[in-house]
Amino acid sequence: MFIGHFAVAFGAKKIAPRMSLALLTAAVAWADLLWTAFLLLGWEHVRIAPGDTKFTPLDLYDYPWTHSLLMLCVWGTTLGALYWWLRKDTTGAWVVGFCAVSHWVLDWATHRPDMPLYPGGPKFGLGLWNSIPGTLIVETAMFVVGVWIYATATRARNGVGRFAFRGYVALLLFFFYADRFSPPPDSVAEIAWTGLIASVVLLLWARWFDANRMVVGSQVEEKG
Numbered sequence: 001m002f003i004g005h006f007a008v009a010f011g012a013k014k015i016a017p018r019m020s021l022a023l024l025t026a027a028v029a030w031a032d033l034l035w036t037a038f039l040l041l042g043w044e045h046v047r048i049a050p051g052d053t054k055f056t057p058l059d060l061y062d063y064p065w066t067h068s069l070l071m072l073c074v075w076g077t078t079l080g081a082l083y084w085w086l087r088k089d090t091t092g093a094w095v096v097g098f099c100a101v102s103h104w105v106l107d108w109a110t111h112r113p114d115m116p117l118y119p120g121g122p123k124f125g126l127g128l129w130n131s132i133p134g135t136l137i138v139e140t141a142m143f144v145v146g147v148w149i150y151a152t153a154t155r156a157r158n159g160v161g162r163f164a165f166r167g168y169v170a171l172l173l174f175f176f177y178a179d180r181f182s183p184p185p186d187s188v189a190e191i192a193w194t195g196l197i198a199s200v201v202l203l204l205w206a207r208w209f210d211a212n213r214m215v216v217g218s219q220v221e222e223k224g
Contacts, residue, residue, distance in 0.1 A: 001106040003176045004139045005029055007146030008102050009206075014153045016095040017215040021150070022207035023083075027099035029199060030075055031107075034066040036195040039188055046191065050184050053112055053129035057184040058191070060111065064119035069104045071119065076100030110135065132180070139176065154213040161212035168205050 009024040016024070026033065038044040044066060047059035065071055080097030084090060108115045111125035128135050147169055156162035175198075185191050 001110045001139060002179070003143040003172050004106050004110075005032075005103060006172055007139075007142040008099060008106070010143075010146035010150035012095050012099055013150050013210075016089075016092045017153060018089075019092050019095065020207055021210035022203045023096070024099055025206050026203055027076075027079060027096045028103060030079065030100045031066045031072060031103040032195065033199055034075075035063055036192040036199070038063070038066055039192040040196075046188055048184050048188070048191075053127070054132050055110075055129035055135045055180065060114045064116050067104065067107065068116040068118050068121065069101075070117060070121075072101050072104045109138075136177075136180070140173075143173070143176075153216055154210075155216055157212050157214055161209055161214075164205065164209035165213065168202075168209060172202075 005028045006025065009021060009028045012024045012028075013019070013021055035044060039046065044064070045062040047061060048057055049059040050057040052059045060067075066075075076097035076099075079100055080093040083096045084093035087093075104115060108124055109126050110128040112127045112129065113123045113125040115125050116123045128138060151165075156165065185194070
């Protein structure tokens with residue numbers, strides 16, 4: 001899943017309005033952020049195998065430390081505890097942990113059975129990626145709902161909060177649809193570096209426009 005993860009981050013802003021959208025996005029994408037780094041380090045592995053599923057050319061056969069349910073619970077607990085230690089915000093800590101673990105649930109829905117319960121354990125997946133129309137419809141619908149929740153829970157302070165937000169949403173949709181009709185990557189290194197660079201850009205962008213929006217009904221500047 002791709003923009004479905006962003007949908008969770010957008011929606012979570014309603015529950016944790018004082019938390020930066022960039023932090024919420026980093027939490028839902030934590031598994032993939034680690035995965036790109038672990039690919040470069042050789043700690044996890046992927047094959048470029050067009051046809052593995054209809055939607056993606058990747059055979060995600062080895063990523064127990066970033067994408068198993070057990071490890072995402074560990075990562076989520078760690079991130080939540082770290083956030084609580086820094087901010088003493090119990091609600092925010094729970095939201096961060098939930099966002100991290102939500103990654104497994106959404107990937108379980110889209111992947112074929114390659115999502116491990118724990119390192120070396122059984123793997124599961126409902127295989128939504130085997131239906132291109134189904135994937136496009138489900139993820140787009142989730143994304144629209146998540147963006148709507150965010151847009152109604154916040155309002156722009158200025159042009160940056162308005163137009164940078166719209167540009168971010170448009171770019172994510174473009175990436176989602178363009179990636180489906182793009183040729184397979186040439187190498188695993190290309191996958192990892194592209195993912196890392198794109199993640200940094202998107203996180204900085206989210207922090208930028210979110211800092212220029214405010215929670216509806218509040219005049220207090222949000223903290224991240």
